[in-house]
Amino acid sequence: MSPQPDHQWIDLLRENEDEVIAAWTAAAEASLAGRMTGSDLANDIREIYNGLLAGEGAETDIRSSVYDGLRALLNDLGRTRARQGFSPTEAATSIFALKQVVLDLLGRRGDLAAYRAFANLSIIVDDLGLYMLETYANARETVIAQQAETLLELSTPVVKLWDNIVALPLVGTLDSARTQVVMEALLQALVDTGSEHAIIDITGVPAVDTQVAQHLLKTVQAARLLGAECIVSGIRPQIAQTVVALGIEFGDIHTKANLSDAMLLAMRRSGLDIVGRS
Template sequence: MSKGTGDAHLPELLRSKRDAVLDRWVELAVAGVRGRITESELRTELSELYGLIERSAGGEGEAAGEIRAALSEISRARARQGFSPSETAVSVFALKQAVLEQVGAVGDVAAYSEFAGFSAEIDDLGLVTFETYAAAREQVIADQMEQLLELSTPVVKLWEGILGVPLVGTLDSARTQVVMETLLERLVETGSQFAVIDITGVPAVDTEVAQHLLKTVMAARLMGTECVISGIRPQIAQTIVALGIEFGDIPTKGSLADALAWALERSGSRVVAGAGG
């Protein structure tokens, strides 16, 4: 976009028709964002971009990098706000129509011949918005997945010195890492000596799931915590036997209640049923 001033007509048109082009650009872009940001906010963004594009068209080489930086920031903001890639890029592409209308109105043949190069530059900037948007959206999704993992792997206090880790759904490598980190953090905070890992909500146990469970137990043991696995239903037990999975010396129980009773007994605590009223 940096042809230099010289006899170039399009840079002069961008300067002399700035208000008309900018107004039309904002008008076209407002339709694309569907009211999710205000016209005032959009005008502020596009005014900054227009100034940079005007400088670049006038031959300022450093303005090109500033344009891409500004577009990248706008694209990241759009990704966080939930805009689609098309809605994000339309604000850039709309500039071509706004400029072309002014070129036609002025009737400057030289400016029209320069428009092809200008259009190609705007297309490149549009690609910048797509690429930045895609990367930002992937990061948003990754952050949301991490938050969901943390919410789906709570570590709760069942009794004094006893923590519970109720697992629901598939246990994969990423989730195992979150479980271990959350459990170890809680062990440091509470100094608990026992942890009950309940897999009642895990639909199936295969060799991979068993390995993930073993990793979690070993990590807790390194912290001095004894673990028991509960929720071993009959069909789960049959699968474990059929696969030849060995839990070694890790105690397993059929229900959370049995596991809690085991942990209470090991900790020296005793639950006494109250007398009926």
């Protein structure tokens, strides 16, 4: 930032207001490839333009209070763009387009002082663009977090196999947050259905490390506290080898290679036998 800030860019914008806004809107519209109507975009651009002029050109730091309105506007825009599924480049281009527009304007004037003024404007515009990107990224992260939560709920069905027997087919990686949801769902199902046997099928769990084993153990122990027994099934050969290699102890928890073996065991434990018709 130069010791004597040059405010000429603000005059430049004022003198050519309509032309700047029209050219700016056109440039932004081209990058958004017709996914936003021209009038909406023109409104957004005019608001940014007004917010920018609110600083009277005296302030190059966009965190200063004269730009409060502008920052609020960009927060809003960044969030909307993220929700609408625009890419970061597309979102930022609507800001950066201003530079090209003003540069074109200056080129026609051929005036050196004006170029210095442009350099000052350039600093602000870059900051604005970055600021918007930041809110854009934040909004994106919120969306991702929401989706992760939805997935969490989707992936924990507890199914009833027989009177007294429920099964929990696990698909995907088990982390602490997920184990918590799974554990709650299973225990609630045990209480609701009055089942004494639960089968946790881990066929869909890609890898079992010490942490996953720990989570499984906790679930089994909690089920035991309720008065229900768990059987862990669906242990693939590689997983069995990893478990042994890692020295994981499943203790007195019954493990079975597949769900049908586990179901047979659970039925036998509740006093049932499957007999073929002769």
